[in-house]
Amino acid sequence: MNSPVKKVVIAGGGTAGWMAAATLSCQLGQVIEITLIESDEIGTVGVGEATIPPMQAFHKLIGIDEQEFLRATQGTFKLGISFENWGEIGDQYIHSFGQTGKEFWAADFQHFWLKLRELGSTAEFGDFCLELQAAKENKFAITENPRINFAYHFNATLYAQFLRKFSEKRGVKRVEGKIAEVATNSDNGFIQSLKLTSGQVIDGDLFIDCTGFRGLLIEQTLHTGYEDWSHWLVNDSAIAVQTESVGPAIPYTRAIAHPSGWQWQIPLQSRVGNGMVYSSRFISDEDAKKTFLSNLDGPAITEPRVIKFKTGRRMKGWNKNCIALGLASGFIEPLESTSIHLIMSGILRLIKLFPNHGINDVNVAEYNKQSAFEIESIRDFVILHYKATERSDSEYWRYCRDMEVPETLAHRIKLFADSGLAFKGDGEIFRIDSWTQVMLGQRIYPKSYHPIVNVMNQDDLKRSIEEFAVGIKKRVAQLPSHADFVKGYCGI
Numbered sequence: 001m002n003s004p005v006k007k008v009v010i011a012g013g014g015t016a017g018w019m020a021a022a023t024l025s026c027q028l029g030q031v032i033e034i035t036l037i038e039s040d041e042i043g044t045v046g047v048g049e050a051t052i053p054p055m056q057a058f059h060k061l062i063g064i065d066e067q068e069f070l071r072a073t074q075g076t077f078k079l080g081i082s083f084e085n086w087g088e089i090g091d092q093y094i095h096s097f098g099q100t101g102k103e104f105w106a107a108d109f110q111h112f113w114l115k116l117r118e119l120g121s122t123a124e125f126g127d128f129c130l131e132l133q134a135a136k137e138n139k140f141a142i143t144e145n146p147r148i149n150f151a152y153h154f155n156a157t158l159y160a161q162f163l164r165k166f167s168e169k170r171g172v173k174r175v176e177g178k179i180a181e182v183a184t185n186s187d188n189g190f191i192q193s194l195k196l197t198s199g200q201v202i203d204g205d206l207f208i209d210c211t212g213f214r215g216l217l218i219e220q221t222l223h224t225g226y227e228d229w230s231h232w233l234v235n236d237s238a239i240a241v242q243t244e245s246v247g248p249a250i251p252y253t254r255a256i257a258h259p260s261g262w263q264w265q266i267p268l269q270s271r272v273g274n275g276m277v278y279s280s281r282f283i284s285d286e287d288a289k290k291t292f293l294s295n296l297d298g299p300a301i302t303e304p305r306v307i308k309f310k311t312g313r314r315m316k317g318w319n320k321n322c323i324a325l326g327l328a329s330g331f332i333e334p335l336e337s338t339s340i341h342l343i344m345s346g347i348l349r350l351i352k353l354f355p356n357h358g359i360n361d362v363n364v365a366e367y368n369k370q371s372a373f374e375i376e377s378i379r380d381f382v383i384l385h386y387k388a389t390e391r392s393d394s395e396y397w398r399y400c401r402d403m404e405v406p407e408t409l410a411h412r413i414k415l416f417a418d419s420g421l422a423f424k425g426d427g428e429i430f431r432i433d434s435w436t437q438v439m440l441g442q443r444i445y446p447k448s449y450h451p452i453v454n455v456m457n458q459d460d461l462k463r464s465i466e467e468f469a470v471g472i473k474k475r476v477a478q479l480p481s482h483a484d485f486v487k488g489y490c491g492i
Contacts, residue, residue, distance in 0.1 A: 002357075002358040003205065003358055004205075004356060004357055004358060005032065005205040005206045005354070005355050005356060005358070005359070006031075006032055006033060006205055007032070007033045007035070007203065007204040007205045007206070008024060008032050008033070008034050008035070008204060008205070008206045008207075008208065009035050009036075009037065009194060009202055009203075009204035009206070009207050009208070010034065010035070010036040010037065010207075010208045010210055011037050011179060011194060011207060011208065011209055011210060011211050011216060011217055012036075012037070012038065012042075012209070012210035012211040012212065012216075012328075013036060013038035013160060013164070013174075013210070014156075014160050014210060014212070014326070015156050015159060015160050015163075015326065015340060015343065016210040016325045016326025016327070016328070016343045017036055017038065017160075017208075017210035017325075017326075018036070018159075018160045018163035018164050018167060019163060019325075019340075019343050019344060019347060020208050020210060020325055020343075020347045021034055021036050021163070021164075021167040021172045022062055022064075022163045022166050022167045022170075022172075023058075023061075023062055023344075023347045023348065023351065024172075024347070024351070025167050025170035025171055025172045026061075026062040026063060026170060027061075027062070027351050028351065028354065029170050029171050029172075031356075033173075034167075034171065034172045034173065035172075035173045035174075035175060035202055035204070036167070036172055036173070036174050036175070037174075037175045037177060037179060037194060037196070037202065038174060038175070038176065039176065039177055039178045040176065041178065042178065049153055049154060049155060049156050049266045049268070049273045050078060050081075050151070050152075050153050050253045050264075050266050050334075050337035051078065051151040051152050051153075051154075051337055051340050051341065052097070052151045052336075052337055052338065052341050052429070053097050053149050053150060053151045054341060054344065054345075054429065055151060055152060055340065055341070055344065056150075056151075058344045058348070061348075062166075064166065066490075067489060067490045069154075069159075069162060070152070070154070070486075070489070070490035071490045071491070071492055072158060072159075072161075072162045073154035073155045073158040073159045073162060074154065074155050074158060074268045074269040074270045074271075074492055075152050075153060075154035075155075075268065075269070075490065076152070076153045076154075076249045076251065076267055076268055076269060076482070076486055077140050077150050077151075077152060077153070077251050077482060077485075077486065078097075078150060078151040078152055078153050078251060078252060078253060078337075079096055079097060079098070079131045079132070079134055079135040079140065079148070079149075079150055079251045079252050080094050080095050080096030080097050080098075080131060080132060080135055080252050080253075081094065081095050081252060081253045081254070081255050081336070081337070082094050082135070082252050082253070082254045082255065083095060083255050083257070083385070083438075083441060083442075084254065084255070084256045084257065085256060085257035085258075085391075086255075086257045086262075086385060086389060086391075086441070086442055087388070087389060087390055087391075087441065087442040087443040088389070088390045088391055088443070089391065089393065091441075091442075091443075093126070093437065093440075093441030093442075094126060094132050094135055094136065094252065094437070094441075095336075095434060095437045095438055095441065096126070096129050096131040096132035096135060096252075096433075096437065097131050097149040097150060097151060098129045098130050098131030098132060098148070098149050098433070099129065099149075099433055100125060100126070100128050100129040100132075100433050100436065100437070101113065101128040101129075101465070101468065102468065104452075106450065106452045107449075107450035107452050107453060108421075108422060108432055108436070109128065110125065110420055110422070110436050110440070110446070110449075111420050111449040111450040111452070111453050112449075112453050112461065112465060113125055113128070113465070114420060114446060114449040114453075115449055115453040115454070115458075115461065116461070116462060116465050119458060119461075119462055121462065121465075121466070123465075123466070123469060125436070125437070125440050126437070127469045127472070128465070128468055128469055128472065129433075129437075129472070130146060130148065130472050130475060130476065131148055131149055131150070132437075133472050133473065133476045134148065134251070134476050134479055135250075135251055135252045137476055137479075138248070138250050138251060138481055138482050138483070139251075139476055139479035139480065139481060139482060140251045140479060140480070140481075140482040140485050140486075141479045141480055141485050142485075142489075143479075146475070150251075151337070153249075153253070153266050153267060153268055153273075154268065155268060155273075175196070175200070175202060177196035177197060177198050177200065178196060178197045179194050179195070179196060179197075179211075179216060180195050180196060180197045181194070181195040182194055182195075182216065182217060182220075182221040183195065183201075184221065188320070189222070189320055190320045190321045190359075191204075191207045191217060191221065191222075191320065191321055191322055194207075205321065206321050206322075206323070206355070206359070207321060207322045207323075208322070208323050208324075208325055208350075209322055209323065209324040209325065209328040209329075210325050210326050210328060211328050212326070212327045212328060213309060213310075213327050213328070213331070214328075215314070215324060215328040216328075217322045217324075217328075218314055218319060218322050218324040218328055218329070219314070219328075221322075222319045222320060222322055224314050224315055224316050224319045224324075225314070225315035225316075226310070226312055226313070226314055226315065226330075227312050227313050227314075227315055227330075228310060228311075228312045229311045229312040229313075229332075229379060230310055230311050230312065231403070232311075232379070232383050232386075232403065232405060232406065233311035233332065233333055233379070233382065233383060233386070234279040234281060234282075234386075234396075234399065234400070235261060235277045235278055235279045235311070235333050236279055236280055236281075236308060236309060236310060236311070237277070237278055237279070237280050237285065237288065237306060237307065237308055237309070238275050238276065238277045238278075238306070238307045238309070238334065239275060239276045239278075239285075239288060239289055239292050239304050239305065239306050239307070240273070240274070240275045240304070240305055240307065241274050241275070241292075241293075241296070241300050241302050241303070241304045241305075242271050242272065242273055242274065242300070242301050242302045243271065243272045243274055243296050243297065243298035243299060243300050243301060244271060244272070244298040244299050244301055245267065245268075245270070245271055245272055245298060246272075246297050246298040248481065248482070248483035249267035249268065249269060249482060249483055249486065250267050250482065251482040253265065253266050253337065255335060256295070257391075258276075258278075258291055258295075259283075259393060259394035259396060259397070260278050260279065260282045260283035260288065260291075260394060260396045261276060261277050261278030261279060261282075261283070261288065261396070262276075262277055262278075262335070263275065263276050263277075263292060263295060264277070264334060265297070269486060269491065269492050270492065271301060272297070272298060274292075274296060275292075275334065276288055276289075276291065276292035277333060277334055277335070279396060282394070282395055282396040282399075283396075285306055289304055289306075292304070309327075309331050309333070310331070311331055311332060311333055312330055312331070313329065313330030313331075313372070313375050313376075314328075314329050314330050316364075316368050317329050317330075317346065317367060317368055317371040317372075318350075318364045318367045318368055318371075319364075320359075321359050323346070323350055323367075325343050325346045325347060326339070326342075326343050327339075329342070329346065329371075330375060332375065332378055332379055332382050333382065335382050335385060336378070336381065336382055336385075336430075338378050338382075338429070341429065342374070342375065342378070345374060345429075346371065349367055349370055349371065350367065353366060353367050370427065373427055374427060374428075374429070376406075376408070377408075377425065377427070377428045377429070377430070378429065378430070379406070380405075380406055380408055380409040380412070381430050381434070381435070381438075383405055383406070383409055384409060384412075384413070384435075384438055384439070384442075385438060385442065386400035386403075387400060387401065387403065387405050387409070387413070388413070388438070388439060388442035388443065388444050389401050389442060390443055412435065413439070413444065416435070416436075416439050416444060416446060417444050417445075417446060417447065418446070418447055418448070419446060419447070419448050419449075419450075420446035420448060420449045420450065421450075422435045422436050422439070
């Protein structure tokens with residue numbers, strides 16, 4: 001296809017569709033025509049209510065005002081995730097978004113902390129992270145020097161509505177209707193047009209598939225194929241429900257492990273989003289629902305709904321003249337809140353590689369290469385949470401503990417367990433702090449540390465590190481409560 005791309009058609013709305021529309025209209029709206037097809041009769045999953053920090057930069061890029069966005073979506077702030085019962089029943093740790101300790105070029109902070117423990121200190125690794133300590137105290141503020149690193153909790157349905165208004169102001173045309181047929185070119189198999197049940201035909205040069213798990217364009221039409229990861233990520237079901245708030249919103253997501261899965265709690269200004277993620281191999285839908293509903297902290301305000309999924313990814317995120325975003329491109333699972341990030345990075349990657357002078361194999365191959373690396377690195381990080389467990393109380397956790405994992409992950413675990421080393425590859429979104437917090441939090445303790453820590457005077461090392469922790473406590477004490485900050489900054 002050598003003709004310039006002038007018409008972009010987005011199939012499906014929801015978070016993925018409207019994020020694509022908002023970004024394209026903001027960055028390329030003057031040179032392309034954007035149409036989004038959405039049916040009011042087709043519901044969206046609408047439970048992606050937690051994010052990771054890069055979303056701040058995304059909003060700045062397309063000109064979204066943070067306070068306006070948070071008020072419109074009943075949003076709150078997120079400093080990390082509290083993992084409960086993952087390493088062993090009764091364990092609790094926080095994977096925060098902050099930097100732990102001080103940076104040193106030759107060795108990361110965990111090596112100095114390990115030496116400190118050897119010297120008799122009882123300080124926890126998280127004592128040296130501002131964001132983690134603020135989360136534990138339910139404190140929050142937007143600060144500089146030091147800058148607190150944060151993400152958001154928000155109502156995903158309201159977010160899609162917010163982005164729709166944003167996009168339509170910038171020229172995006174929304175067409176209401178269901179897609180009945182997908183027409184392809186008989187010579188090259190490229191998608192030519194979409195026919196709606198009303199009979200309306202919408203043609204385009206480039207199509208973005210945001211039709212969710214079914215992948216109407218990328219899979220049902222182009223038969224791209226799917227790489228199944230369910231042997232590593234065994235969860236295939238989720239139950240979602242909203243509850244009344246029973247207290248002030250906390251600045252972190254809770255991920256509470258159960259015998260056959262785990263439960264999330266995401267606090268918004270007006271309510272709490274809840275879900276149970278589980279594997280139907282190890283528990284029935286009915287028993288999962290009973291477990292879930294018996295562990296809610298507040299009265300339910302919606303009916304529970306079961307969502308089925310298969311973990312994995314499309315073999316190609318970009319096939320011919322179709323790019324899949326969101327659930328149409330693949331799904332890891334809700335743990336670590338990466339679904340919205342993958343939508344964001346996918347559309348930004350498309351803009352960088354946009355086929356202005358026609359779709360060519362080089363651009364497509366580069367897009368697919370980068371997309372595969374990104375989602376596979378996230379996959380490994382999520383699998384780590386299941387593999388690194390000492391639980392043996394159920395068949396589910398014994399399977400996770402004993403399963404073979406990707407070689408890329410097995411290498412990371414062994415490297416850390418043997419020598420305390422962690423690393424962040426180019427293009428990966430999770431930092432060394434993230435890997436270290438989860439591995440230590442789930443009982444992977446290194447056998448040794450970097451020898452450079454022995455070069456320092458032991459008394460100086462201990463004093464310096466302990467003073468650093470005291471400084472964090474003082475800064476946390478000066479912060480307002482998360483609830484008070486939200487009320488003053490973006491209260492509804």
